[in-house]
Amino acid sequence: MKLKLRVQAFLTLLMMSTAFSASAELKIGYLNAAALLQNSPQARAVQERLRKEFEPRSKELSAQAEKLQEEAEEFQKNGLLLSEDQRKKKERDLLSRQRNFKNDKEAFEEDYRLRQKEELGGLQEKVMSAVDGFGKANGFDLILTDGVVFASSGMDVTEQVLDALKALN
Numbered sequence: 501m502k503l504k505l506r507v508q509a510f511l512t513l514l515m516m517s518t519a520f521s522a523s524a525e526l527k528i529g530y531l532n533a534a535a536l537l538q539n540s541p542q543a544r545a546v547q548e549r550l551r552k553e554f555e556p557r558s559k560e561l562s563a564q565a566e567k568l569q570e571e572a573e574e575f576q577k578n579g580l581l582l583s584e585d586q587r588k589k590k591e592r593d594l595l596s597r598q599r600n601f602k603n604d605k606e607a608f609e610e611d612y613r614l615r616q617k618e619e620l621g622g623l624q625e626k627v628m629s630a631v632d633g634f635g636k637a638n639g640f641d642l643i644l645t646d647g648v649v650f651a652s653s654g655m656d657v658t659e660q661v662l663d664a665l666k667a668l669n
Contacts, residue, residue, distance in 0.1 A: 526641050526642070527638075527639055527640045527641050527642075528640070528641065528642045528643070528644065528655060529635070529640050529642070529643040529644070529655055529656070529657035530643070530644050530645070530648055530655045530656050530657065530658075531631060531643050531644070531645045531656075531657055531658050531661060532645070532656065532658040533627075533645045533646055535658050535662075536627060536658055536661060536662055536665070537623070537627065539662055540623075540627070540662060540665045540666070541665065541666055541669040542623050542626055542627075542665060542668070542669065543623060545669075546619040546620065546622075546623050549619065550612070550615060550616060550619060553615065554608070554611075554612050554615075557608050558608070561601075561604060561605055561608055564601050564604070565601065565605075568594070568597060568598055568601055571594060571597075572594060572598075575590055575591070575594060579591075626665070626668065627661075627665065630661055630664045630665045630668060631643060631661055633664065634657065634660060634661050634664045638657075638660070640657075643657060
């Protein structure tokens with residue numbers, strides 16, 4: 501199925517280039533979206549904002565996990581020294597706190613994913629705007645990204661678009 505789609509995309513591109521070659525030279529560029537998102541100052545700013553926002557909660561969860569682990573180990577070592585009632589009470593308390601920790605961790609991860617999605621949505625809009633502006637300003641007819649099997653280095657416009665993004669900052 502993927503091969504069929506690639507063949508169709510290739511044939512479409514070939515037909516487009518044939519149609520354009522009759523009237524003008526077709527200018528095509530390739531953009532490495534992953535490299536662009538990884539290296540843009542806007543992406544670094546997003547990562548830093550997320551780190552600052554979530555680092556305190558992350559550290560708190562790490563400390564909680566460490567404390568629960570220590571208490572569980574302590575219970576395993578000294579549990580037999582406790583009376584039956586004390587052991588059951590301590591075990592219930594540990595299980596309850598572990599369950600609460602698991603819920604807190606899941607909430608943290610969900611909050612992080614949602615914020616990351618929000619931030620990346622805004623970043624994606626900026627990147628698309630920069631690519632659009634770059635393409636128009638430099639007379640490109642087509643700029644391709646993911647799914648390209650081969651692109652000569654002369655067609656790679658990633659660095660130029662990255663420069664355009666840096667200029668926006």
